[in-house]
Amino acid sequence: MKELEFPFDNKYIMRKRKSVRKQLLSDGSLRIKKKIAVLGGSTADDVISALDLFLLNFGIEAEFYKSEYNKFYEDAVFGNPELDEFAPDLIYIHTTSRNLTMLPESPAETEEQVNLRLENQFDRFKQVWVSLVQKYGCPIIQNNFELPLFRRTGSWDGWGISGTAAFINRLNVMLSDYARHNNGFYINDINYLSSVIGLEKWHDTEAWYMYKYAMSTSVIPELSYSIACIIKSVYGKNQKVIALDLDNTLWGGIIGDDGVDGIEIGEETAVGEAYSEFQHFIKNYKNYGIILTVCSKNEEENALAGLNHPTGILRPDDFASIKASWNPKDLNLAESADELGLLPESFVFVDDNPAECAIVNAQLPAVHTVHAESVGKAMYTLSRGGFFEITSVSEDDLKRSDMYAENAKRISQQKKFENYTDYLLSLDMHGEIKDFTPVYLQRITQLTNKSNQFNLTTKRYTQQEMEQVCAMPDRIRLYGRLADKFGDNGIVSVVIGRCEGDTLHVELWLMSCRVLKRDMEFAMLDELVSQCRDRNISKIMGYYYKTPKNNMVSQLFGAFGFDLVEQSENGDSVWKLNITGYENKNKVIKVNEKENIYE
Amino acid sequence: MNKNDVITRLSEVFRDVFDDEDITVSGSTTSADIEDWDSIEHINLIGAVEEEFGMRFKMKEVSGMKNVGEMIDIICERGTK
Numbered sequence: 063m064k065e066l067e068f069p070f071d072n073k074y075i076m077r078k079r080k081s082v083r084k085q086l087l088s089d090g091s092l093r094i095k096k097k098i099a100v101l102g103g104s105t106a107d108d109v110i111s112a113l114d115l116f117l118l119n120f121g122i123e124a125e126f127y128k129s130e131y132n133k134f135y136e137d138a139v140f141g142n143p144e145l146d147e148f149a150p151d152l153i154y155i156h157t158t159s160r161n162l163t164m165l166p167e168s169p170a171e172t173e174e175q176v177n178l179r180l181e182n183q184f185d186r187f188k189q190v191w192v193s194l195v196q197k198y199g200c201p202i203i204q205n206n207f208e209l210p211l212f213r214r215t216g217s218w219d220g221w222g223i224s225g226t227a228a229f230i231n232r233l234n235v236m237l238s239d240y241a242r243h244n245n246g247f248y249i250n251d252i253n254y255l256s257s258v259i260g261l262e263k264w265h266d267t268e269a270w271y272m273y274k275y276a277m278s279t280s281v282i283p284e285l286s287y288s289i290a291c292i293i294k295s296v297y298g299k300n301q302k303v304i305a306l307d308l309d310n311t312l313w314g315g316i317i318g319d320d321g322v323d324g325i326e327i328g329e330e331t332a333v334g335e336a337y338s339e340f341q342h343f344i345k346n347y348k349n350y351g352i353i354l355t356v357c358s359k360n361e362e363e364n365a366l367a368g369l370n371h372p373t374g375i376l377r378p379d380d381f382a383s384i385k386a387s388w389n390p391k392d393l394n395l396a397e398s399a400d401e402l403g404l405l406p407e408s409f410v411f412v413d414d415n416p417a418e419c420a421i422v423n424a425q426l427p428a429v430h431t432v433h434a435e436s437v438g439k440a441m442y443t444l445s446r447g448g449f450f451e452i453t454s455v456s457e458d459d460l461k462r463s464d465m466y467a468e469n470a471k472r473i474s475q476q477k478k479f480e481n482y483t484d485y486l487l488s489l490d491m492h493g494e495i496k497d498f499t500p501v502y503l504q505r506i507t508q509l510t511n512k513s514n515q516f517n518l519t520t521k522r523y524t525q526q527e528m529e530q531v532c533a534m535p536d537r538i539r540l541y542g543r544l545a546d547k548f549g550d551n552g553i554v555s556v557v558i559g560r561c562e563g564d565t566l567h568v569e570l571w572l573m574s575c576r577v578l579k580r581d582m583e584f585a586m587l588d589e590l591v592s593q594c595r596d597r598n599i600s601k602i603m604g605y606y607y608k609t610p611k612n613n614m615v616s617q618l619f620g621a622f623g624f625d626l627v628e629q630s631e632n633g634d635s636v637w638k639l640n641i642t643g644y645e646n647k648n649k650v651i652k653v654n655e656k657e658n659i660y661e
Numbered sequence: 662m663n664k665n666d667v668i669t670r671l672s673e674v675f676r677d678v679f680d681d682e683d684i685t686v687s688g689s690t691t692s693a694d695i696e697d698w699d700s701i702e703h704i705n706l707i708g709a710v711e712e713e714f715g716m717r718f719k720m721k722e723v724s725g726m727k728n729v730g731e732m733i734d735i736i737c738e739r740g741t742k
Contacts, residue, residue, distance in 0.1 A: 073708075073709070073712045076705055076708060076709065077674070077677045077678055077705075077708075077709040077712070078677050079705075080678075080679070080680030081677070081680045084680070107701045107704075108701075108704070108705065268720055271720060272704075272720055272723055272724070273704050275704075279704060279705070279708045280708065280712075
């Protein structure tokens with residue numbers, strides 16, 4: 063719903079939230095269900111009601127638990143049967159600088175005394191986190207602390223021994239350090255948020271005196287949006303691609319008219335400098351695993367010439383797909399999506415022309431569009447839009463762009479072979495299919511939570527739940543990693559099965575779409591069968607749970623040779639395979655032969 | 662500000678906040694007349710009214726208004742848009 067996309071109208075959302083909620087709930091979209099506990103150090107009602115809307119819009123239907131007013135510490139540390147019964151999937155701790163109890167009082171305090179205050183204050187919060195993780199083992203989102211509006215001593219407050227702002231800044235650093243060292247613990251940066259909105263607008267002392275809201279009720283949607291973005295990232299619902307227009311988006315001018323020498327990019331002019339900063343800003347997204355594509359109305363030759371401009375920063379090989387033609391942009395974008403094996407909803411489209419944004423919006427409503435009115439506005443919308451909210455960075459993220467570029471090379475090689483098996487053999491593929499190991503767990507969890515298409519049960523796991531699965535003796539767990547002569551694809555497939563007597567129930571089976579048609583799924587099945595035999599298991603039960611996105615695997619078990627046991631009206635199905643006479647299906651990937659498959 | 666205009670616009674705010682198209686407020690309307698009007702919704706209502714009329718209620722007014730009539734009087738006196 064457009065009204066809930068950044069930039070949104072805070073006041074509209076607060077005023078219309080009831081009807082907005084009804085509209086969302088009746089739009090027929092399927093949503094994952096999550097239980098979210100909000101432990102508040104101040105009133106949280108409106109925070110929750112706005113969060114509810116943003117999450118619904120992100121495809122997450124949340125049920126909420128709300129602690130009694132300012133009982134976040136008690137609920138966490140001493141326990142609360144109601145919260146136990148609720149069994150949260152995720153906990154948000156809604157505290158602010160209003161909850162700081164150990165602020166320094168006087169410049170007469172020594173550095174040691176203030177350090178002790180800092181440690182005690184931090185420990186009070188740490189107790190909350192440690193205790194929650196012990197009890198519930200679920201992701202935790204914690205606000206850091208905003209600067210107060212008032213200060214007695216001018217700038218001194220930001221650096222002096224007893225300055226409140228100085229104390230808060232130091233405490234925030236401690237929180238960040240903690241977050242970096244604790245998986246499943248995320249900071250909601252209200253220090254940034256309150257600054258970007260403006261402390262004068264953020265704070266409303268009367269809202270505190272009257273209602274115990276720790277910020278102005280008019281900025282609450284901004285706060286809720288920030289939380290919702292972290293939650294959507296935790297559950298793997300981030301966007302993955304930036305599709306970029308070229309003329310007047312990545313450089314000044316029109317390459318077809320002005321020629322390579324006529325476009326503005328580089329340090330010589332103010333306009334050129336703006337586009338240099340923008341290209342640099344965009345290029346760095348690649349380091350976080352975000353894929354870049356071009357979606358431009360241009361001759362391809364001109365597009366490439368522009369991207370090879372001597373003072374340009376983005377180069378043709380920074381893009382996993384370049385679509386420069388006179389086709390409507392929604393078609394170009396859909397083609398890129400096909401090529402990359404991604405859904406349109408994974409795309410953020412950036413264009414200076416509002417008409418092009420409108421066309422893409424109308425034809426592909428799932429695509430997010432950013433109207434690049436100016437370079438500054440485009441960077442601001444990308445900064446605040448929450449499309450690429452990062453909650454963890456895996457080794458695969460760091461290499462993803464390269465992987466897609468390698469895929470482009472594979473496709474061009476494919477054209478040289480008449481026989482597809484010959485092509486697959488020519489790739490010299492090596493697979494590693496083994497039980498989960500701790501170093502891969504983060505990537506396994508990440509892949510599990512963001513695979514939608516090649517995913518039979520679409521079961522999601524938090525990092526903590528995955529760790530629990532690792533400790534269960536009755537589970538067979540397999541990750542699959544695939545490399546070939548063009549490069550390493552990293553971990554691309556995950557399977558989890560539960561043993562019960564002589565039967566294995568497949569709880570999870572998924573694969574990244576970037577290795578479709580490489581027979582990797584057969585290699586996974588071969589290994590699964592082999593492990594079943596080791597455990598004297600004679601049959602495998604497969605389950606397909608239909609979602610709007612996983613139609614591509616509705617017949618996968620059939621292709622594997624399973625027999626259909628049950629077909630439900632809602633599209634779900636149950637399959638069975640007797641493995642006694644099973645023969646290996648993969649003939650093209652060499653599995654577990656090399657110590658290190660990417661050498 | 663014209664009192665009738667204020668009542669018309671105020672009714673619109675109430676309809677949005679309580680998501681009930683049938684609400685028409687008058688000077689004698691109180692929280693007892695509207696099912697969902699509790700202390701939490703009151704906060705949201707006050708915010709929406711302040712935004713609609715470009716004014717702010719004083720703290721003692723927020724908790725002290727006995728009926729919508731008092732709210733209308735304050736808006737007529739201090740509303741800016």
